[in-house]
Amino acid sequence: MKLLKKLALGSALALAMLASHAQAETIKIGLVVKSLGNGFFEAANKGAQEAAKELGDVEVIYTGPTSTTAEGQIEVINALIAQNVNAIAISANDPDAVVPALKKAAARGIKVISWDSAVAKDGRIMHLNPSSNELIGKMCLQLAANHLKDGKGDFAILSATTTSTNQNTWIEEMKKQLPNFPGLNLVTTVYGDDLSDKSYREAQGLLTSQPNVKVIVAPTTVGVLAASQAVADAKKIGDVYVTGLGLPSEMAGAIKSGATKEFAIWNPIDLGYSATQIAYRLVKGETDGAAGSEIAAGRMGKIKIGDNGEAAMADPFVYDAKNIDEFSKIF
């Protein structure tokens, strides 16, 4: 009996201490990524740390599963809830599978936003797109047209998996805007599953079975790299070009070999920075993140929240032989 009382008192004290601790301490923001060990997310973390430094009273916990699975992310989310974080900013591996875990977090007062790869509407307050999907789709078509003579000819898409949220949205946008590029003809879409060997084989298959395809657009970094290598190995540099979305450090070799003339990506550093800024403002109660409101995001200016609680950060940025050296050192 006595022991029980002591225990009860002790745990109550501990709880009280924990609660006051959390209030006085810095704001903890969990930055959940698709998988650890991906250069893109490492760069986003760099931006998040920069924002944390700028804001002062923020600690960013950079975490994620080791492989791109929704199950892994759910475990990570539960761990963050147990750590009493104030906000979670997630790039989701699956838009729906993580929703229950995120709802649980929201029920405990944790502010949840998604960035890069969206979570379904119920699971988050707002979503920060690196750019708008519309702009990315347009950029991919523009890149394809730039590599073709007079912007006319056949091209093919090499995507990641058939279920990747990001890639499917972008491909959808590309198809929607295709009529704005007369003469540009999408022949086929193939899937390399974000594996180097499968992407390489798919690109090789395109080269042999679709001789009219002069440009391969890969809106994924593993795909664009593998396709560049396949084009180089097939000795078709100058005949077939590869373009799409990739990181400058990873694409530098393909630019140098000539398999790729230019490619685009938003700045992941800015993305991590903005996500952290927004999460901070939400925790501080400076904004509720409702549609139509504007959130101040430090050096990125004001970010406007549109329909569905989605916001777009900026236009994708084009990299080519002129600026590749400068950016490949950064990310």
Add this chain to the structure above:
Amino acid sequence: MIKQLFKFREMLLVVIIAMLLAVFSARSPGFAKPGNLANIFNDTSILIILALGQMTVILTKSIDLSVAANVAFTGMAIGMLNAAYPAMPLALIILIALGTGAVLGAINGLFVWKLNIPSIVVTLGTLTIYRGMAFVLSGGAWVNAHQMTAPFLQTPRQLFFGLPLLGWTAIVIVAIMYVVMSRTFLGRAIYASGGNPTAAVYAGIDVGRTRFYAFVISGTLAGLCGYLWVSRYAVAYVDIAAGFELDTVAACVIGGISTLGGIGSVAGAVLGSLFLGVIKNALPVINISPFSQMAISGSVIIAAVIFNARQERRRGRIILRDRGASEQIEVTA
């Protein structure tokens, strides 16, 4: 008599592969052209080498699930080495790759040999550990094409008689493995310790030590493939060859290597790999929906397993046991 049957079986696989080629070239002209066949063989080289390692282990009644993780770790290690010390000669780098792979294989082997832990448990653990180590080693960063030196990237692409050096490497490894498996004491010991451990013990073969050597062979070949993989795809990152261990097991199973140990041949492993390689290379060019591709690959593997299970008849039974031998059997059961 049994040997005759196997000869027949491998011939059957050759016929099936030839039929596949005929069907695919009917749908996509040029698929069976010599140039494209050389491409397919070259593309399958890494799988062939890894499958031979896997075969050696499976023959001893074990399994090595850590081969792909070994490829990832070794590939990452030598990729970083090449980026950091561009002046290091390629021969030394390849030696380091072989050595690293051998050490990782030996770790598996020691657990199986000295601690008598089932190999599936050991390698399932080391699979995660090795990939985790690759992550720790690199800190999650990639080694990209522009950081690697030209000899490192270009050597396996050098053409000799129309086939890149990568393909020739596979041919040399196949030849070496054929000699080792059929002409050396170790090779026969590997068959014996998987086929009938009790009899092997009676014949004076140290079954545990033989398994250890099998894991070292598998690890060494995985180390070599670490280099080949990184140079082929010109990038090293933690997830390279993710899930590839299952491809090596599938290649062995298709090639008629019994998962119960003791049955199988070098030719079977090579043909099993080529079978998978032909399908993998054909699916992108014959315009099959990506959604049905996975289902097709899976069904083919299951069909091969069913075929093998029907063919597999355990011969004889153990009539004499002593303690040492029966312990060995229990461990592997």
